Amino acid sequence: MLRQQGIKALPYIISAVMVGTVTVLCLLLNGHIDPANFAVIYILAVVLSAVWWGMWPSIFTSILGVLAFDFFFVHPLLTFAVSDLSYIYIFAGYLVVGIVVSLVASRAREQARQAQGREQRTLVLYRLSRELAASDSIEEVAAAIKKNTGELLECSTAIYTGRSNELFLTAADADFPVDEHERAVATWVLVNGSAAGALTRTLAASKGLYVPLKTVQGTIGVLGLYKWDNGVYDMEMIEALSSQSSVALQRAILAEEARLADRAKENNRLQAVLLNSISHDLRTPLVSITGALSTLKQDFDSMDPEVRSEMLETAHEESLHLNRLVGNLLDITRVESGTLKINIKPCDLRDVIGSSLRVLKDRMENRKAVVDISEGIFEVPMDFVLMMRVFMNLIDNAVKYSATESVIKISAAISGENVLIKVVDNGFGIPAKDLERIFDKFYRAEKPRQVAGSGLGLSICRGIVEAHHGRIWAQNNPAGGASICMELPAYIKEEKHGK
Amino acid sequence: MENKPGLSVLVVDDERTIRSFLKATLKSKGYSVSEAKDGATANELTASLNPDLVILDLGLPDMDGLDVLKNIRKASNVPVIILSVRDDESDKIAALDMGADDYLTKPFDAGELLARIRSVLRRIQPGTADTVYKTGKLTMDTARHQVTIGKEPVKLTPMEYDFLKMLVISGGRVVTHKRILKDIWNRDEETDDAMHLLRVTVSNIRNKIEPDPNRPVYITTEPGIGYRLSEEE
Numbered sequence: 266m267l268r269q270q271g272i273k274a275l276p277y278i279i280s281a282v283m284v285g286t287v288t289v290l291c292l293l294l295n296g297h298i299d300p301a302n303f304a305v306i307y308i309l310a311v312v313l314s315a316v317w318w319g320m321w322p323s324i325f326t327s328i329l330g331v332l333a334f335d336f337f338f339v340h341p342l343l344t345f346a347v348s349d350l351s352y353i354y355i356f357a358g359y360l361v362v363g364i365v366v367s368l369v370a371s372r373a374r375e376q377a378r379q380a381q382g383r384e385q386r387t388l389v390l391y392r393l394s395r396e397l398a399a400s401d402s403i404e405e406v407a408a409a410i411k412k413n414t415g416e417l418l419e420c421s422t423a424i425y426t427g428r429s430n431e432l433f434l435t436a437a438d439a440d441f442p443v444d445e446h447e448r449a450v451a452t453w454v455l456v457n458g459s460a461a462g463a464l465t466r467t468l469a470a471s472k473g474l475y476v477p478l479k480t481v482q483g484t485i486g487v488l489g490l491y492k493w494d495n496g497v498y499d500m501e502m503i504e505a506l507s508s509q510s511s512v513a514l515q516r517a518i519l520a521e522e523a524r525l526a527d528r529a530k531e532n533n534r535l536q537a538v539l540l541n542s543i544s545h546d547l548r549t550p551l552v553s554i555t556g557a558l559s560t561l562k563q564d565f566d567s568m569d570p571e572v573r574s575e576m577l578e579t580a581h582e583e584s585l586h587l588n589r590l591v592g593n594l595l596d597i598t599r600v601e602s603g604t605l606k607i608n609i610k611p612c613d614l615r616d617v618i619g620s621s622l623r624v625l626k627d628r629m630e631n632r633k634a635v636v637d638i639s640e641g642i643f644e645v646p647m648d649f650v651l652m653m654r655v656f657m658n659l660i661d662n663a664v665k666y667s668a669t670e671s672v673i674k675i676s677a678a679i680s681g682e683n684v685l686i687k688v689v690d691n692g693f694g695i696p697a698k699d700l701e702r703i704f705d706k707f708y709r710a711e712k713p714r715q716v717a718g719s720g721l722g723l724s725i726c727r728g729i730v731e732a733h734h735g736r737i738w739a740q741n742n743p744a745g746g747a748s749i750c751m752e753l754p755a756y757i758k759e760e761k762h763g764k
Numbered sequence: 765m766e767n768k769p770g771l772s773v774l775v776v777d778d779e780r781t782i783r784s785f786l787k788a789t790l791k792s793k794g795y796s797v798s799e800a801k802d803g804a805t806a807n808e809l810t811a812s813l814n815p816d817l818v819i820l821d822l823g824l825p826d827m828d829g830l831d832v833l834k835n836i837r838k839a840s841n842v843p844v845i846i847l848s849v850r851d852d853e854s855d856k857i858a859a860l861d862m863g864a865d866d867y868l869t870k871p872f873d874a875g876e877l878l879a880r881i882r883s884v885l886r887r888i889q890p891g892t893a894d895t896v897y898k899t900g901k902l903t904m905d906t907a908r909h910q911v912t913i914g915k916e917p918v919k920l921t922p923m924e925y926d927f928l929k930m931l932v933i934s935g936g937r938v939v940t941h942k943r944i945l946k947d948i949w950n951r952d953e954e955t956d957d958a959m960h961l962l963r964v965t966v967s968n969i970r971n972k973i974e975p976d977p978n979r980p981v982y983i984t985t986e987p988g989i990g991y992r993l994s995e996e997e
Contacts (some may be wrong), residue, residue: 296773335833515939535864584871608988610956610959611956611959611960611963613963613966613967614982615967615977615978616963616966616967616985618978618980619977619978619980619985620984620985620987622978622979623979623984634979636978636979638978643963643964643967644963649987649988650987650988653987760881
């Protein structure tokens with residue numbers, strides 16, 4: 266126990282008053298009863314004093330009582346001289362009774378005090394544990410520890426967390442000393458796992474008291490306590506606080522590690538998907554090209570001319586496919602890295618769509634493209650080349666997901682301040698749950714048959730459309746098939762000064 | 765149209781496989797082919813061999829292809845076709861402004877390359893004093909100032925006629941915005957209103973001559989660069 270116990274005068278004064286009162290009472294009773302019985306009345310004062318204030322006041326009361334009894338009631342009267350030896354036994358009896366009663370009483374009092382302390386501590390620790398349970402991150406846990414510890418121990422507080430002998434100040438009161446020396450002490454505590462600093466035998470010259478926050482895995486942090494008046498601490502309380510804090514801090518650290526691991530896993534997964542997708546998508550056309558060419562090389566002369574030209578056609582088609590794929594990879598890299606150069610100028614929308622269709626002429630096979638641009642739409646502000654990429658991707662998708670001989674409709678109409686452009690197919694449509702996600706990189710909707718694609722096209726489109734301050738979304742048509750819709754500003758907005 | 769046999773082509777490219785593929789393609793069409801694998805050799809051979817056509821890659825190991833082009837243009841008017849992986853409009857415009865006759869992005873279609881070669885060679889072939897040009901159903905008779913689609917005469921405004929004539933005379937080569945604005949409207953700058961005028965003109969001609977103006981086959985757009993008269997049908 267470090268609690269200060271200054272000698273207090275009040276119990277002795279009250280004891281003296283009690284002895285005086287008993288003496289007056291006895292003087293009044295004198296003559297009515299035998300003075301030997303007064304000894305019992307005096308012992309009342311001794312017992313009370315013992316029960317209320319403990320051993321020393323009770324011994325003081327015994328002596329004072331014996332002296333008063335001797336002085337007023339033992340012959341010769343009004344002297345401290347004793348003629349009858351039997352009174353000596355009464356003195357001894359007083360002392361023994363006083364000491365025994367005071368010991369018993371002081372133990373009872375101590376137990377009561379401890380019980381009360383325990384209750385208070387339990388309450389505080391309960392509150393701490395509730396706040397700790399509600400805290401998720403290391404920072405929140407540290408802040409809860411700081412607040413509760415500071416209130417309870419009436420000191421300013423700092424929480425350091427430690428990883429591999431390195432200290433991180435996670436939470437601290439503004440007036441907590443965090444200079445180099447104090448930090449060194451905290452580091453020592455982290456490394457050695459025992460308390461140090463003020464009021465301890467180790468590094469006692471420091472301002473703060475540093476207590477390790479320990480778990481079975483070792484020391485995970487340091488609790489720093491600082492009292493500017495150099496007061497003492499309730500060590501039991503510190504013990505209880507630090508063990509509870511350690512558990513909470515450990516939980517937060519583990520949770521944080523789990524979160525980081527999850528994120529790393531997700532990144533790894535994305536990377537794996539990326540690699541998988543790219544290598545698969547690049548290899549698929551290459552397989553056809555290599556296959557067709559190696560067959561041609563080997564059996565060129567013996568081959569049926571029809572088969573020969575079919576093979577050449579395959580190789581050629583697949584090489585174009587490969588080229589589109591590489592173009593898309595380059596585009597997504599530009600979109601993602603923010604190096605997309607965009608040059609918005611008025612463009613003949615019909616020309617943009619027509620040029621896109623021209624490039625994809627062979628890709629359409631027997632599908633029919635219908636272009637329907639509302640009267641009144643001529644020039645729309647856009648980047649000609651980039652919007653061609655958008656249309657080419659959308660038309661390519663429509664081709665992929667619709668049967669040959671089907672119709673792909675491209676329409677444009679004015680919608681308020683915007684131009685609403687739609688690329689409509691009558692293919693399989695898009696599962697409702699995928700309508701949003703198909704614009705995510707590498708995401709591909711579930712589909713009724715295997716369709717080659719990288720899942721890049723629509724995310725490129727979104728990147729480009731958003732760079733035009735427009736938006737793009739997908740919807741299913743009531744009559745079947747899907748529509749990709751875009752809304753682009755119909756007019757060039759006045760550029761604000763100062764880019 | 766047939767080539768005069770023996771026209772010589774200088775292929776400048778640092779990739780051996782591309783040179784050999786170009787050589788094979790060109791030889792099969794009757795051209796004689798010489799090769800240069802870097803800019804220095806290209807400069808040397810253009811001077812010593814005096815080729816009828818140069819096919820020039822921009823990414824050369826020792827210098828930029830544009831510098832080779834600049835060098836060639838100092839001394840010669842030989843047709844140059846740029847063949848490059850650079851597909852940025854600004855690269856294409858820079859090359860065309862510097863005197864390249866046309867530009868083709870790698871990877872390219874051999875048929876398209878041969879068509880471009882024929883177009884640029886037409887520029888230097890004398891004796892084509894024809895005043896009647898035909899592509900598909902489109903006929904332009906510059907002597908009679910007449911444009912017909914099939915048998916149907918097409919009424920063009922003077923601006924539209926001048927524009928179409930410019931493309932027709934260029935014979936399939938790309939014509940840049942800059943040149944069009946300069947030649948037809950006498951504008952030096954690609955101002956917004958000049959470009960607007962150009963787009964309106966092109967759109968109107970397409971409405972008059974294209975079978976489907978939504979998907980033009982005669983006047984095709986080179987995004988960000990200009991227009992060309994397409995030879996395909």
